[in-house]
Amino acid sequence: MMLQLDQVHAYYGKSHILHGVSLEVNKGELVTLLGRNGAGKTTTLKSIMGLMLVRSGSIRYKGENILGRETHQIFRRGLGYVPQGRRIFSRLSVAENLRLPSLRQDGEKIEWVLNIFPPLRERLNNRGNELSGGEQQMLAIARVLVSGAELILLDEPSEGLAPLLVGAITDTIRELKKSGLTMLLVEANLTMASNLGDRHYVMAHGLVSREASSQEILEDVELHRKYFKL
Numbered sequence: 001m002m003l004q005l006d007q008v009h010a011y012y013g014k015s016h017i018l019h020g021v022s023l024e025v026n027k028g029e030l031v032t033l034l035g036r037n038g039a040g041k042t043t044t045l046k047s048i049m050g051l052m053l054v055r056s057g058s059i060r061y062k063g064e065n066i067l068g069r070e071t072h073q074i075f076r077r078g079l080g081y082v083p084q085g086r087r088i089f090s091r092l093s094v095a096e097n098l099r100l101p102s103l104r105q106d107g108e109k110i111e112w113v114l115n116i117f118p119p120l121r122e123r124l125n126n127r128g129n130e131l132s133g134g135e136q137q138m139l140a141i142a143r144v145l146v147s148g149a150e151l152i153l154l155d156e157p158s159e160g161l162a163p164l165l166v167g168a169i170t171d172t173i174r175e176l177k178k179s180g181l182t183m184l185l186v187e188a189n190l191t192m193a194s195n196l197g198d199r200h201y202v203m204a205h206g207l208v209s210r211e212a213s214s215q216e217i218l219e220d221v222e223l224h225r226k227y228f229k230l
């Protein structure tokens with residue numbers, strides 16, 4: 001098991017947001033985290049990255065308890081995070097964005113990500129704010145990969161993208177999976193989630209309510225009524 005959350009309780013100040021979240025991600029798996037707006041998906045990813053106040057429970061990564069560690073230490077152990085709303089450096093070029101996270105200036109890693117995201121190679125000298133939404137999402141993921149992440153947390157990569165670009169991002173995430181990367185993916189696009197995910201967790205009210213198969217995510221009317229329809 002690569003990542004394991006057990007009974008995690010997290011708070012924003014005095015607001016108790018996560019009420020005992022438990023989940024697991026095995027090496028090489030792509031696991032999705034689904035649920036309505038406000039269910040606690042982003043808060044779960046932030047808790048893993050040491051960005052939330054977690055008062056009880058445990059978070060283990062590669063057998064080690066990472067709860068209470070600083071975000072940069074967690075990042076250095078190989079956990080990557082691509083936040084909701086794709087944060088890239090809009091005034092820096094694509095090449096500069098990719099060189100920035102890697103202290104070792106690992107040219108091989110940059111070459112590897114450019115092979116996974118060919119559109120970025122053609123845009124190396126363009127600034128971040130000159131890229132399309134899909135290219136910005138690719139760059140946000142590529143930056144995390146260059147840093148040497150072994151498990152990446154992706155928060156709604158398809159958000160705000162045109163359907164064609166959702167297809168392109170889906171294809172690249174599939175490529176990453178083939179290359180052996182482990183991923184925990186938060187998605188609102190259930191078609192994309194069911195296409196990519198090996199397993200699915202459904203969250204509601206700060207808890208993982210159940211696990212579901214890809215087929216259930218697509219077709220289970222009861223599940224939709226209970227967890228996805230407004």
Ligand SMILES: Nc1ncnc2c1ncn2[C@@H]1O[C@H](COP(=O)(O)OP(=O)(O)OP(=O)(O)O)[C@@H](O)[C@H]1O
Binds near residue numbers: 035042
């Ligand atoms: N900065 C904050 N301060 C206080 N409460 C917050 C903060 N951010 C989120 N919350 C609350 O925490 C709960 C969970 O939010 P979270 O962002 O984890 O949901 P989510 O499942 O990621 O939703 P979405 O699908 O809209 O991204 C919500 O009730 C939200 O109002």
Ligand SMILES: [Mg+2]
Binds near residue numbers: 042043084155
């Ligand atoms: Mg969110």
